[in-house]
Amino acid sequence: MAAKGLEGVVVAQSRLSDINGEVGELIYAGYDIDDLARNTTFEEVCYLLWNGELPTPTQLEEFSAHMRKHATLAPEIVEMIRNYPKDADPMAAVRTAVSALGMFDPDADDITPESVRHKAMFLTAQTPAIVAAFDRVRNGKEPLDPKPGLGFAANFLYMLNGEEANETRVRTMDVALVLHAEHGMNASTFAARVTAGTLADVYSAITSAIGTLKGPSHGGANVEVMNMLREIDQSGEDPGAWVRNALSGGKKVMGFGHRVYKATDPRATVLRELADKIMAEAGETRWLDLSDRIRAVMAEEMEKKGKKIYPNVDFFSASVYSTLGIAMDLFTAVFAIARMPGWTAHLMEQYTDNRLIRPGSDYIGPRDRKVTPLAER
Numbered sequence: 001m002a003a004k005g006l007e008g009v010v011v012a013q014s015r016l017s018d019i020n021g022e023v024g025e026l027i028y029a030g031y032d033i034d035d036l037a038r039n040t041t042f043e044e045v046c047y048l049l050w051n052g053e054l055p056t057p058t059q060l061e062e063f064s065a066h067m068r069k070h071a072t073l074a075p076e077i078v079e080m081i082r083n084y085p086k087d088a089d090p091m092a093a094v095r096t097a098v099s100a101l102g103m104f105d106p107d108a109d110d111i112t113p114e115s116v117r118h119k120a121m122f123l124t125a126q127t128p129a130i131v132a133a134f135d136r137v138r139n140g141k142e143p144l145d146p147k148p149g150l151g152f153a154a155n156f157l158y159m160l161n162g163e164e165a166n167e168t169r170v171r172t173m174d175v176a177l178v179l180h181a182e183h184g185m186n187a188s189t190f191a192a193r194v195t196a197g198t199l200a201d202v203y204s205a206i207t208s209a210i211g212t213l214k215g216p217s218h219g220g221a222n223v224e225v226m227n228m229l230r231e232i233d234q235s236g237e238d239p240g241a242w243v244r245n246a247l248s249g250g251k252k253v254m255g256f257g258h259r260v261y262k263a264t265d266p267r268a269t270v271l272r273e274l275a276d277k278i279m280a281e282a283g284e285t286r287w288l289d290l291s292d293r294i295r296a297v298m299a300e301e302m303e304k305k306g307k308k309i310y311p312n313v314d315f316f317s318a319s320v321y322s323t324l325g326i327a328m329d330l331f332t333a334v335f336a337i338a339r340m341p342g343w344t345a346h347l348m349e350q351y352t353d354n355r356l357i358r359p360g361s362d363y364i365g366p367r368d369r370k371v372t373p374l375a376e377r
Helices: 033-039 042-051 057-069 075-082 090-103 113-138 152-161 167-179 187-197 202-213 221-235 239-248 266-282 286-304 313-323 328-352
Strands: 017-020 025-028
Touching (some): 033 266, 042 057, 057 113, 057 152, 167 328, 221 313, 266 286, 286 313
Antiparallel strands (some): 017 025
8 A cells, every 4th residue: 555645664774864743852963953953053953964973062163164154155146136027936946046055066966975065064054145136136125134243043144134133133043943953754854855865966855855844734824824824804704703704614724733732832832932022022013913812722623622722833933923024935945945944964874875765656457458559540
């Protein structure tokens, strides 16, 4: 019997992360995600995924400085972004720019460990600059180079919004990136590894990952959550009544449940706390208030059916990203920024112990059919 969607099929061994969906546990290289989110930066998590250990203060300083050197876009890439259609899909914009980076790299086809590590850092540093430049250009603004002295999350918000964010906003962005940096053999990671399994270059593999993440069944869940929140807000309908009507009509309430989590998504717990802090500071709590009301009604309705359902990380990331000044159609592109270290870490593993990924399939079509000879037609 075929495993539809490869569910339950183990396709690789990895030291990068583990998910125990039954108890709501996610670890990166042995560290619980809650611990990492509260006590590390995104740069530290990148280092952890690529090296298997957290950096010392000296290693982190050198690593962060090296990362910043790669954060400025080449003029050719900026010019290409200027020529994008103004209504281009942000994920198409990122996918195209990353693919183009490979053409400007004379060592693109070098997949030795040292070269792959270098490309991992380069792509992780370049992606936020690509997203920010695209958004600014389409809004008639000039792209900004990263600012010396700012960390990864702070620079992204600066390049995007044109001003330095305060400590609360920077920390919120940093934690959101940490929470999305790695998540096992998800669809986009698997796509990257399949491409790398052919010994294609890093840029090709990452382009495959970005294309896979673009699909709404994978990367677009928080966009759907934000659409739902806006729909309820604009309708003026009581959130509880909206949820009950949606459930009775067979409509999905976005942001609940997860393919691998049967308990609370541990990332959602951390992001909910950050949402509370950042929105209180901004003086705009309507999205969080609305989210909490939806969550409470969902819990009540599921309890009536003897079931439990929990909000996932997308349920809160939608309103958090909006509060940070990130346009809704950029949400999935921000996901790509965060997942770049995870994708590239998986490529390091794939290239080191490679085998062409070539699963079989169960043929269920007809047999014994015959073609009428040409002479008899």
